[in-house]
Amino acid sequence: MELASRFTHQKPSGMVRVFQAIEKMNDVLNLSIGEPDFVTEPDIVEAGAKGALEGFTHYPPLQGFFDVREAACAYWERHHGYKSSPENVYISVGGLHIPWLAFGALLNPGDEVMLIEPYFTPYEAQIRGNGGVPVAVRTREENNFAPSLDELRAAATPRTRGIILNYPGNPSGRVPTRKQLEEIAEFVEERDMFVLSDEIYESMVFTGKHECFANLPGMKERTLLASGVSKSHCMTGWRLGYVFAPQNVINTMCVLSSFQTYGVNTLSQKAAAYAMNTQDEKVKARAKIFGERMKMVEGRLNLMKGVKCHAAEGAFYLFPSISGTGLTSEEFTWRLLNEAHVAVLPGSAFGETGEGYIRIACTQSMEALRESMDKMEEFCRRL
Ligand code: PMP
Numbered sequence: 001m002e003l004a005s006r007f008t009h010q011k012p013s014g015m016v017r018v019f020q021a022i023e024k025m026n027d028v029l030n031l032s033i034g035e036p037d038f039v040t041e042p043d044i045v046e047a048g049a050k051g052a053l054e055g056f057t058h059y060p061p062l063q064g065f066f067d068v069r070e071a072a073c074a075y076w077e078r079h080h081g082y083k084s085s086p087e088n089v090y091i092s093v094g095g096l097h098i099p100w101l102a103f104g105a106l107l108n109p110g111d112e113v114m115l116i117e118p119y120f121t122p123y124e125a126q127i128r129g130n131g132g133v134p135v136a137v138r139t140r141e142e143n144n145f146a147p148s149l150d151e152l153r154a155a156a157t158p159r160t161r162g163i164i165l166n167y168p169g170n171p172s173g174r175v176p177t178r179k180q181l182e183e184i185a186e187f188v189e190e191r192d193m194f195v196l197s198d199e200i201y202e203s204m205v206f207t208g209k210h211e212c213f214a215n216l217p218g219m220k221e222r223t224l225l226a227s228g229v230s231k232s233h234c235m236t237g238w239r240l241g242y243v244f245a246p247q248n249v250i251n252t253m254c255v256l257s258s259f260q261t262y263g264v265n266t267l268s269q270k271a272a273a274y275a276m277n278t279q280d281e282k283v284k285a286r287a288k289i290f291g292e293r294m295k296m297v298e299g300r301l302n303l304m305k306g307v308k309c310h311a312a313e314g315a316f317y318l319f320p321s322i323s324g325t326g327l328t329s330e331e332f333t334w335r336l337l338n339e340a341h342v343a344v345l346p347g348s349a350f351g352e353t354g355e356g357y358i359r360i361a362c363t364q365s366m367e368a369l370r371e372s373m374d375k376m377e378e379f380c381r382r383l
Contacts, residue, residue, distance in 0.1 A: 013121055014349030018333065022343050029372040031360045032343040034170060036234040036290075036316070041282060044233065044275045051270025060263040062254045064091025064242070068269045071276040072227075072242045078280070080202065080212040082225065084244045090253045091264050091272075095200045095228035095241035099123055099164070101260075102196055102224050102243065103130035105252035106162065114155060114163040116147050117351035118319070120170045120198070135160065138353050141310070141321065145169065145353065146176035152187045160191060165213055166198040168205055168314025171350045171359035173294075175207055175313040185216045195223045200241070201315035203232040203283050206291045210314075214244070221246060231315075232283050233275040238268040290316045293362040293369055300373035301360075304380040316362045319347065323356035325383050332358060339382075340375040 012020065015032075022028050056065075063069070069086035076082040092098045099122070103113070109131040115123055116137045127134040137155045139145045147155075152163075165184065168175050176184075188195055197213040214223040228241030245253070257263065294312035301309035301318065306325030309318055322332045329346035336342050347357030362369060 014330065014333075014346050015121060018337070018343060018345055021337060025337075025341065028337070028341050028343050029364070029368055029375065030343045031362070031364060031369070031372055032345050033361050033363050034317075035236040035363060036231060036286065037363045037365065038234045038286060040233070040235050040238070040271075041275075041279065044235070044271050044279070047274030048238075048267040048271030051267050056266040056270055058266070060266050060269060062258055062263050063250065064089065064264060065266075065269050065273065068273040068276075069242070071273040072244075075276040076212070076225075076227075076244070080210060080215070082212045082215055082244070088244050088247060088250055090243050090245065090250050090257075091269060092228075092241040092243060092257075093261050093264055094236075094239040095198065095226055095230060096122060097261070098224070098226040098241055098243045099126040099196060099198075100129065101253040101256050102226075102245070102249065103127055103132055104256045105249050106194060107132040108161075110159060111161040112157060112159045114152070114160060115351070116145070116163070116165065117353035118145060118169075118171050118347060118357070119164070119351055120166055121350060123164050132161075133159070136351055140353075144174040144176055144180070144313070145172045145319075146174070146180040147184070148180075149183045149187055152184065156187075156191060160193065162194040162196060163188065164196045164198065166200075168201040168210075169317075170201070170315055171317055171345065171347065171354065172319045173313055173315045173317035174310070174319070175205055175210075178211055181211055181213060181216060185213070185219050188222060189218055193222065195219065196226060197223050198226045200227050200231055202227060204287045204290055204316060205314045206287075206294070207311075207313045224249060229272045229275055233272070233279055234286070235268075235272065235275065238265070238271060240264060240268045240272045290362060293366055294318060296366065297360060297362055297369055297373060300370075300377065304377050306380055306383065318360045318362065319354075319357050320360065321356055322358055325380060327383070329355055329358055336376060336379055340379040342372045342375050342379070 069089040309320035347354030
């Protein structure tokens with residue numbers, strides 16, 4: 001069958017090619033997976049089942065049930081001092097659907113959206129798919145991969161409308177400082193832009209407290225704050241995200257979703273409302289586990305020939321430099337997979353700034369991580 005011409009040249013991304021290769025192998029230590037290894041807590045599962053038994057089996061309200069929107073507000077106020085109201089929340093099919101609807105609501109053809117490298121790859125197609133133009137902003141590791149005011153100004157044009165922030169970052173695992181966030185806010189104000197701040201890893205920050213971008217002076221009205229329960233509550237399969245945004249944006253996202261998904265699975269919504277209201281201690285305990293794993297892996301990486309790793313800052317990702325090995329990100333990734341059967345992702349899959357780096361997800365047990373590090377150490381020694 002003939003494909004739409006816009007997709008005939010679409011190739012699988014660097015990330016997808018690794019995932020496809022792993023599927024054909026059966027003894028891989030897989031450090032490429034961006035989701036918690038823990039299953040959803042049984043009481044959360046029961047809350048979803050209870051919702052079904054109580055008759056929440058019909059079409060949901062387009063914006064999401066009121067109680068789940070209330071729970072999202074309470075969670076963010078409790079943890080980050082961010083105040084919103086259920087009217088300003090939209091419940092989405094995973095965090096992933098938020099940029100799609102947001103760009104649908106906000107972009108005119110040719111509008112530019114800044115993407116800070118290294119970035120979560122789907123954003124690029126989501127901007128393009130809604131008529132926008134992604135503009136990559138190069139960053140440097142010595143600045144935590146956060147853009148300086150000069151780097152932002154250099155990448156801006158009269159068509160620049162918005163910027164995507166994501167911290168703790170996927171793939172970098174880095175967290176910008178308060179000062180860096182303030183500089184971004186200054187730039188956003190100067191250019192009269194919107195911000196899509198993807199803070200889905202907010203519960204895993206190891207360098208202090210998560211700073212919510214919308215809490216910076218003047219930023220609430222400009223910011224769409226995106227998150228979800230996938231990472232914090234180990235609920236990736238339930239596909240439930242949410243966004244806080246100004247009323248007109250929420251209203252338009254609802255209209256757009258009425259011809260795409262028509263709301264979100266009712267059981268997932270009931271489970272998520274329960275999860276956001278009751279699991280703070282477990283969320284904290286899991287973050288501690290991820291922090292300990294990352295510290296161990298970071299220590300091991302820094303003993304390997306040609307590898308240099310920053311201190312664990314957030315999410316469950318480490319983004320070590322492998323440039324000292326003399327291999328490119330792709331060469332390192334594929335040789336590590338084929339020769340040592342350890343799967344990581346090439347940094348170059350996340351924009352040009354990622355060249356010379358790999359992404360390691362600490363989403364395996366301590367034991368599996370230790371075994372992976374043994375194999376990777378041996379691999380680097382042999383290079
Ligand atoms: N944003 C970022 C930065 C992510 O890493 C992910 C998941 N990998 C998502 C959004 C999407 O999350 P979800 O599974 O809730 O769609």
